[in-house]
Amino acid sequence: MKKSLLVSFFIFMVVMIHSPSFASAEKYIVIDPGHGGKFSGTSGYSGAETGFYEKVGTLEIGLKLKEKLEETDIKVFMTRQTDRDFANDSKEDLIERMNVANGFANGNNDNSLFISIHHNAYPFSTLVKGYETYYYSKAAAWDEEYPPDPMQVNFESESRRLASIVHPQVLNKTGLLDKGIQNDQAFFVIRNAQMPSVLVELGYMSNPSEESLIKTSRFQNDAAEALAQAAINFFKVFEVKDSSGKEIKQFTSRDDAITFAKTLNNVTVFDKDKQETIYDSTKVNYDVYIKGKSKAVSFTELSDAINYAKDRNNTKVIDKKKGTVEWSNYLTRPYQIRSKDGSSKGSYFEKSQAITAAKAMKDVKVVNRSSAETLWTNISGEQVTKTLNVKALAGSDRFETAVKISKEIYPQGFKDNKNEKTVVLTNGLGYADALSVGPLAAQLGNAPILLTRSSSLDPFAEQEIKRLGADKVLLIGGKSAISTTVEKQVKGLGVTAERIGGANRYETNLMINERLDHVEGVFVANGLSYADALASSPIASASDWAILLTDKKELSAEALSYVKGQDTAILGGEAVISSNLEEQLKNSNGSNVKRLAGETRYETLAAILDEYNDEMVSDTVLLSIGQDFPDALVSSSLAVQTGAPLILVHDALNSSVQDVLFEYGMENRVTTLFTVGGKVQEKPKSQVANRLY
Incomplete structure (x- = not known):
């Protein structure tokens, strides 16, 4: 029958707060073949005699629509697929029908649509015919007795858009008379659909010729085709x-x-x-760095980042998530794809980029351009000639990590003929006294550095002293750092215990430095911050440089006397070492003073590594975190043994340190990467490893 405003009653519905999904949702359509079961809809011109009621035609079209859309990526649901009703009462039937429909869309309402399929009738004339599309508009069809679902009110503009897509598609495909898009009817199904919705009246069954058309398989197929295409087009925004x-x-x-x-x-x-x-743009995907600068300009799109970088000198674009270099106008592309005949098929900044591209080619290999070693190949008979052994030196805590390094250096303990069988022992919970001990440990036959607690000798350190076969333990710091109890425990192991400890960290530092047999130069670092001193420790240890600790403002007379006449490198910017202190040094040492500094501890590390790159020539690289001191502190003895630089990272590899590694990886055939401690995250570890192939 003609569906004017359906009589229903108000149902209080709890409105779900909806947050649309941006990436993981699916496209849904809920097809509603109108009527069904005891609710047959209009009998039309001849339905009472033939049995072809409205419910029959709508189901035929609905099933054909389902079949067509199942060939697409739209997930299809139907309120009914058989001749059924939902309740004994017509009002309850509509309520339950929409509970079913809305249940399909629940949680994905923004990416769903609802199409209710109907045929029309006009009881007063058999001449009326044509096609209408309805959507709900609160302004045009408000009835206080029958309020709409609030979600449908919010979807009005999308329902209107859906109607504007459906209507011409149906007209063009079926040839029905255009009776327009309507929004002045508050049909229950479209006003209560919790998704964009339309109701289509596909011809008048009270018109004999239109009823005959509706019964045909061709019309049903054309109507389904039109609705399917409309559904597809609805999502193309x-x-x-x-x-x-x-x-x-x-x-x-x-x-x-x-x-x-x-x-x-x-x-x-x-x-x-x-x-x-x-x-x-709620996320930053790409950073543009200018060489030597710690701050980046961020972009969402790679193309925007590259366009910005192209207008500037010494720039590179980093993928923030991957940590990879995507573009640069100053870095060399270390990785190259080569064919069987040796011709280049492209060069890349990252090994992963080169391998990904090479996998789409035949008979090629990825090589390191500087060494010509093969990193990947699909050429028959060719072999990979360069790999990187990534080895973790990490214990259950910092104390065991120190032991792991000691065992790496001395797997069989000290040899019987070793002149110096000394272990350096320092407080593992405070860095004050131990920052400058690396060079002394190096000169004591590369003594391993172990950690202990203040009040009692750590069991890991105790067992390692025994395993090494040490005959002497050098205690670093005063009795507040390493107690007399620890000293007695050490002596109880049958070894000599000697303490180097002053009244404060600066006195202890001078006492350590005075024990050095030979000094080529002095690094001056802030004694209240561990980062810069630790960054220099491997180089100082390997190159016979001392590390002199100071406060920010000025050197003591004793410290100034110690450094006088030496090549001197100030570590860090004026936030950690003042310009006044720099003047003190220049007045004492003249042109032999330089400052190595960056805007962050990692930038300063890069400056140190770059300045002393000739001192670090090795097949090994050490990697540790820069936010805590113990793992980096105990690494200096391993750096001395391997000649390796120590790279400090946070949650990503610093841009300037990355540049240093670009050069280091091309100039050295690195085969081993030691990660020291268990706190190095996968991203920076991967970034460092990729630079070393």
Whole structure:
């Protein structure tokens, strides 16, 4: 029968707060073949005699629509697939029908649509015919007795858009008379659908000729084809959304959507068809660095980052998530794809980039350009000639990690003929006294550095002293750092215990330095911050340089006397070593004073590594975290043994340190990467490893 405003009653419905999914949702359609079971719909012109009621035609079209859409990436649901009803009462039937429909869309409402299929009738004339599309508009069809679902009110613009897509498709495909898009009817199903929705009246069954048409398989197929295409087209839009997921504007052009989004901050562009976010300025995906600068300019799109970098000198673009170099106008591309005949098929900044590209080619290999060694190949008979052994030196805590390093250096303990069988023991919970001990440990026959607690000798350290076969333990720090109890425990192991400890860290530092047999130069570092001193320790230990600790403002007379006449390198910027202290040194040592500094501890590390790159020539690299001292502290003896640089990282490899590793990896055939301690994250470890192939 003709469906004017359906009589129903108000149902209180709890409205779910909906946050649209940007990347993992699916496209849904809920097909609702109108009526069913005891609710047959209009009998039309001849249905009472033939049995072809409205419910029959709508189900035929609905099933054909389902079949067509199942060939697409739209997930299809139907309120009914047989001749059934949902309740004995017509009002309850509609309520339950929409509970079923809305249940399908629950949680994915933004990416769902609802099409209710019907045929029309006009009891007063058999001449009326044509096609109408309905959507719900609160302004045009408000009835206080029959309020709409609040979610449908919010979806009104999308329902209107769906109607505007469905209507011409159906007209063009079926040839029905155009009776327009309507929004003045509050049909229960469209006003209570919790997703964009339309109701289609596919011809008048009260019109004999139109009823005959509706019964044909061809018409049913054409109507289903039109609705399927409309559903497909409905999703072909690009939504610009704010950070909460609220849509700001919608576009049919990808480029227009992204162009508009770039005028805003903290927005996304969602490709509704592919169900993926294609632009996201709520996240920073790429950083542009200028060489020697710690701060980056961030971009969402790689193309934007590269365009910005191209206009500037000494720049590179880093993928923040991967930590990979994507573009640069000053770095060398270390990795090359070569064919069988040796011709180049492209050069890359990252090994992973080269291998990914090479996998799409035949009979090629990826080589390190400087060494010509093969890193990957699919050429028959060719072999990989360069690998990197990544080895973790990590214990259950810092005390065991120190032992792991000692065992790496002396796997069989001290040899019987070793002149110096000394172990350096320092407080593992405070760095004050031990920052400068690396060079002394190196000169004591490369003594391993072990850690202990203040009040009692750590069991890991105790067992290692025994295993090594040490005859002497050098205690670093006063009795507050290493107690007399520890000293007695050490002596109880049958070894000599000697203490180097002053009234404070600076006195202890001078006492350590005075024990050095030979000094080629002096690093001056802030004694209240461990980062810069630790960064220099492997180089100082391997090169006979001392590490002199000071406060920020000035050197003591004793410290100034110690450094006088020496080549001197100040570590860190003026935030840690003042310009006044630098003047003190220059007045004493003249042109032999230089400052190695960056905006962060990692930039300073890069400056140190770059300045003394000739001192670090090795097939090994050490890697540890830069936010804590113990793992890096005990690494200096391993650095002395291997000649390796110590790389300090946080959650990613610093840009300037990365540049140093670019050069180091090309100039040295690195075969081993030691990660010291268990706190090095996978991302920086991978970044460092990739630079060393």
